[in-house]
Structure formats: structure tokens, C-alpha cells
Amino acid sequence: MLTHPTLDQLNTLGLHGMAKAFGELIDNDEARGLAHADWLAMLLDREDVHRQDKRLGARLRHARLRHLAVPEDIDYRAPRGLDRGLLTALIKGEWIKNAENLVITGPTGVGKSWLACALGHKACRDNHSVLYVRVPKLFDDLALAHGDGTIGRRFKSLAAVQLLILDDWGLEPLDAQARHDLLEILEDRYGRRSTIITSQLPVAAWHTVIGEATYADAILDRVVHNAHRLDLSGDSLRRLAPKPVA
Structure with missing residues (x-):
């Protein structure tokens, strides 16, 4: 031969x-x-x-995921109120096919971003397009896009991705432009694409961060109405992690 x-x-x-x-x-x-x-x-x-x-x-x-996280490495033993049944269902991915959302809340260090990235990795394996962004950086980038005339293209790309991960939501109050931009993003995605939002704040406190009642109602309606919820608690896993031996 x-x-x-x-x-x-x-x-x-x-x-x-x-x-x-x-x-x-x-x-x-x-x-x-x-x-x-x-x-x-x-x-x-x-x-x-x-x-x-x-x-x-x-x-x-x-996707540009922040963490090299996969569902197989999720630690169910850590005391953080993790709903194993719900997470198992989320890993299967039907919620993405159904264009549903996921909200992950809890104090810093309990693994919100890591879990979001693990679900994002599984979505990539399931042949879905994924994009991870930190919310503070997203608003900075959108402000620049307004200035250079590329905002329409940026909104279109955010609307197209099948799973959008918005990490670190609610670190600071929104200004008028950020409120408008967030509503545009969520409106484009509502009922068509899935979004994961992670936040240190409970959903009940989001109204205050958004800062304007009409916008807050509209934004929350497009996020929470069809959202699964993972409400985590407990001490930071970073503090619980074993320290390296010198």
C-alpha cells in the first residue's frame, strides 16, 4: 500500500x-x-x-470563560446550600434549548462564577455558542461602542449568542446609559436565548441597584420571569481551600 x-x-x-x-x-x-x-x-x-x-x-x-471549570469537577460536599437536583437538571441543558435563564446569587467566594463557567463549558460541549462577560467591563465596552458607532453591531452579537454569562452583576448602581443598555440586551434575548446572571446581591435588592422603578420592573421581568435560581450561602471556598506547603 x-x-x-x-x-x-x-x-x-x-x-x-x-x-x-x-x-x-x-x-x-x-x-x-x-x-x-x-x-x-x-x-x-x-x-x-x-x-x-x-x-x-x-x-x-x-466563550472566553473565566475559569477552567467542568461539571464533572463540581464539589457537592462544600456547605454552600447547593441544590444538587436542580444543578443536575441544569447540566442536562434543556433550559438552554427552552431559552430559560439562570440566576446564581450568594456571598463572595462561594463559587458563583465557577459554576456559571462549568455550565458554560457544558453548553459548549452541547454545541451551543457561549460568551462570558463581567458586567462592569461590559458596560465600559458598551460606552465605548456608543462613542465609536459600533453599538448596533455589539448589541447584535450579544443577542445572537445562545448562552450569555453576565458575571458580577450589581457591584455598583447603574447610570442611565447602563440601564438602557441592559434592558436592550435582555429584551433582545428574552424568550429567544438563555442568560446566566451571577450576583452577590439577592434578587430583592436589584431594584435599588438599577435605580429607576420603570427600568427595574422591565429588567427584572425579563430576567426573573423564566429563571431558575441557585441561591448559595456559606463561607468563602477560597478560605476553606488548603494552603500550599512551603
């Missing part, structure tokens, strides 16, 4: 998964006894896996 020309042709055609598998199989004594159909099936399977991995890598790069 013309091994090297075959490998070159597979790579030229962009079938890199098949090319790698072909190189491994041709040097495998056990594989030489396989029927042609079995060879082809194995090569196609490897190409499919290779392409899935590439797509996942692209989705994760676009």
Missing part, C-alpha cells in the same frame, strides 16, 4: 483526523487483519471525533 501518498492526499483534502488514524493503523499489526469496511469505519469515526474537537475548541475560545 502506498502509505505516504495516501497520508499526503488525506491531509491535502483536510481529512486530518483520518490521516492521523491511518498512520496509526498502518503500523498496527492487529489492524492489518481488519476488513476494508472496518478500516473505513474506524477512519471515519476518527475524522468525526477530530472535527467535533475542533468545533469545541473554537466554541471555548469564543
Whole structure:
């Protein structure tokens, strides 16, 4: 068999998964006894896996998740009021298909951002587009976009992503522009896309942070109406983590 020309042709055609598998199989004594159909099936399977991995890598790069978190690493033992049943259901991902929201609240250090990123990672694995942003930086970026005329394009990109993670919401009161921008983002996404919001503040305190009753009612209606809730409590996991040995 013309091994090297075959490998070159597979790579030229962009079938890199098949090319790698072909190189491994041709040097495998056990594989030489396989029927042609079995060879082809194995090569196609490897190409499919290779392409899935590439797509996942692209989705994760676009998501820009803050933490390298996956659902398999969630610590259910830490005393933070984590609803394991609800989280198990969230990991399955039906809520994203149904364009529902998730609100994660609790004091600093209990793992709100980490859990949001773990769910974001699972959404990427489920072939959903994901974007993570910290709310203070988002408002700064949107203010610049208003200035340079790119705000329409920015709103469009935020509306398109299937799961938007808004982290660290409520650190400071909103000004008029931020209120308007947040309502625009949530209005574009309501009933069409899913949003995760993490906050140190309980939902009952969000009215005060938004700062204007009409906007507050409209924003909360678009977030809380169809939102799952993870209300965490307890001490900071950072303080509970073991200190490195000197």
C-alpha cells in the first residue's frame, strides 16, 4: 500500500483526523487483519471525533470563560446550600434549548462564577455558542461602542449568542446609559436565548441597584420571569481551600 501518498492526499483534502488514524493503523499489526469496511469505519469515526474537537475548541475560545471549570469537577460536599437536583437538571441543558435563564446569587467566594463557567463549558460541549462577560467591563465596552458607532453591531452579537454569562452583576448602581443598555440586551434575548446572571446581591435588592422603578420592573421581568435560581450561602471556598506547603 502506498502509505505516504495516501497520508499526503488525506491531509491535502483536510481529512486530518483520518490521516492521523491511518498512520496509526498502518503500523498496527492487529489492524492489518481488519476488513476494508472496518478500516473505513474506524477512519471515519476518527475524522468525526477530530472535527467535533475542533468545533469545541473554537466554541471555548469564543466563550472566553473565566475559569477552567467542568461539571464533572463540581464539589457537592462544600456547605454552600447547593441544590444538587436542580444543578443536575441544569447540566442536562434543556433550559438552554427552552431559552430559560439562570440566576446564581450568594456571598463572595462561594463559587458563583465557577459554576456559571462549568455550565458554560457544558453548553459548549452541547454545541451551543457561549460568551462570558463581567458586567462592569461590559458596560465600559458598551460606552465605548456608543462613542465609536459600533453599538448596533455589539448589541447584535450579544443577542445572537445562545448562552450569555453576565458575571458580577450589581457591584455598583447603574447610570442611565447602563440601564438602557441592559434592558436592550435582555429584551433582545428574552424568550429567544438563555442568560446566566451571577450576583452577590439577592434578587430583592436589584431594584435599588438599577435605580429607576420603570427600568427595574422591565429588567427584572425579563430576567426573573423564566429563571431558575441557585441561591448559595456559606463561607468563602477560597478560605476553606488548603494552603500550599512551603
